[in-house]
Amino acid sequence: MVYKCLNCGANAIFDPDKGKMYCPHCDGIDSEQLQPGAGLNSCVVCGAPVEPDQYTSATKCEHCGSYMIFEERITGEREPHLILPFKVSKQKAKDCLKEKFGKKLFIPDGFLKEASLDKMEGIYVPFFMYDYDCTYEYSGTGKKVRRWRSGNTEYTETSTFQVERVMDVPFDKIPVDASIKMEDGAMDLLEPYDYSALEAFQTKYMSGFLGEMKNMEPSEVENRARHKAKADAESLMRGTMTEYEAVTPTRQNLNLIGKRTQYALLPVWDYTFRYKGKDYHFKLNGQTGKLIGATPISWGKAIGYTATMFFGLYAVLGLLLNILGGL
Amino acid sequence: MKKYFKHFAWLYGLLAILLVINIVIAATSQKQSGPYVRTNADCLTDERVFDYADKLSAGEEEMLRNLIAEQEKKCGCDIVIMTVYDPEIRSLMNYADDFYDENKFGYNKPWGDGCIYVDNWATGDVWFSTCGRVEDTYSNSMIRDIVDETCSRTNADPYKAYSYFVTTMASDMTFELNFASFGILGLVIPLIVSVIYLCVNLANNKGKKTTVSTTYVTSGVPNMRVKQDIFLHKHTTHRTIQSSSGGGGGGHHISSGGISHGGGGGHH
Secondary structure (H helix, E strand, O other): OEEEEOOOOOEOEEEOOOOEEEOOOOOOEOOEEEEOOOOOOEOOOOOOEOOOOOOEEEEEOOOOOOEEEOHHHOOHHHOOOEEOOOOOOHHHHHHHHHHHHOOOOOOOOOOOOHHHHOOOEEEEEEEEEEEEEEEEEEEEEEEEEEEEEEOOEEEEEEEEEEEEEEEEEEEEEEEEEOOOOOOHHHHHHHOOOOHHHOEEOOHHHHOOOEEEOOOOOHHHHHHHHHHHHHHHHHHHHHHHHOOOOEEEEEEEEEEEEEEEEEEEEEEEEEEEEEEOOEEEEEEEEOOOOOEEOOOOOOHHHHHHHHHHHHHHHHHHHHHHHHHHHHO | OHHHHHHOHHHHHHHHHHHHHHHHHHHHOOOOOOOOOOOOOOOOOOOOEEEOOOOOOHHHHHHHHHHHHHHHHHHOOEEEEEEEOOOOOOOHHHHHHHHHHHOOOOOOOOOOOEEEEEEEOOOOEEEEEEEOHHHHHOOHHHHHHHHHHHHHHHOOOHHHHHHHHHHHHHHHHOHHHHHHHHHHHHHHHHHHHHHHHHHHHHOOOOOOOOOOOOOOEHHHOOEEEEEEEEEEEEEEEEEEOOOOOOOOOOOOEEOOOOOEEEEEEEEO
8 A cells, every 4th residue: 555645646654753644745744545455476566566575564665765565464363452662763863973973083985975875764673562460579598788997897797687578569551572683682772662652553644664574473582571560560670679788588389471462663764884795784663762873983084083192192192291391 | 073173173273372482482481491501700719529538549539520510401400429537526416517517618609500519438427418409309208219229339339329329319310300200291191081981981881770669659758657666775885096196307507607498417
């Protein structure tokens, strides 16, 4: 399917700045009309062939530039429950990159050039969101230590306590990406998202962006959600015992009961920069603007700048020495 | 290149300023750069080597005199070497100070910049007495180093030992040594700064975790159903704190002539 402008017939897309559907051709606002698709293999606008991979749910026609959505991959069992619309526009995403890396000295030429940044694409990445009821029972022995001095004698008083804790932790929407292509570590670092902007799934938010459908079933990645929940619960439990210098557990029982799993699409800007045969990937949270990625290093620049610093300081010290010696 | 020049504008600016100052100083400097000129006309003797214990040959004495004359000009300090054989000397420090004072040694003025090294061969004791600028320059550790090194050479070859003393003392007092030290620092300091600069600019964090343990907890707080801390027992231990004692030594003193001296002794 494709969204077309009622006024001019051009491709209407979702504009994150305006929060509305927008026609870049005639500046029409909310003037879209849905046109059914023409299958997975051809562009519904120009008829040019398209070659989406097995998980692509939205793509851009290389020929006419229209953004099309494959309804076959977002309906029925494949329909997401929720979607978080893009809030960061492409221009803002570029600005985020420039702001974060603009002052870096050793990045290669071209890294922040408009021509490179224009290749940045917004992608709706499939996520599963897990809700849990967690009960954490903890028994242990805690030690409080008090030290004081009297004359040349140091006293150490150790008090021992029986520590008992039972804590209920309801977890809401722990996100785990359901994409093979997206690196798990990078997706985890992009968190958190502001869930107050989550909406029931609507296809219009996908127009203007790329999209991926879930690559797997919730049971296949649930361990990652459980691991996150467990780590958070343990951290919260430790936070209740900070008055102790050491706590030795005698019994621990952490019980996670799955309540609900939802399938959601979350917004991510993806920028790939190729330098000396290697791809450097940058991901930007399409809602909060949080940026993840390590820049390539131009060793020519690194050596040049460092050598300038070394010889410059050497000359400064030499000239200073001459001045001091000459006074 | 634009970014490069913008980044190093401060460095090139600083270099330009320092260069201009250097040129101005070089053009206007009236400072004498040659060796020191002795200004003490009241000293009672021109002799610097008093070999009363007769440990040096005539030729060695002459060579030592020449060496001292040369080094005195470089460092601007009187350097006196004395050997004695007298088991009756009770305080070699007083003996050295008095000899220096009575002869009104001092390169710039009577009782001015200079030193005397007295070696009593009857007992093996030595004393290095300092005065004026030498007194100000020599720390206890410097005195200990030069005396120990000289003593360790004395029994094997007194001439070499005293020559070592003269050249070491002179170099300790001259700018050349400081310049040599600064020459090394001049390389080390920029090297350290450059390595830090490189490391700081290479630092390339992929990103930081910004979720906390309550990020996905409904309403942001867990429900604590049980929180009990039951006191079981208490015990107290104690230990005695050992206090450390520091060492000390050396220092300045006033000779019987009322002149301030520094120095230290040794044995060979």
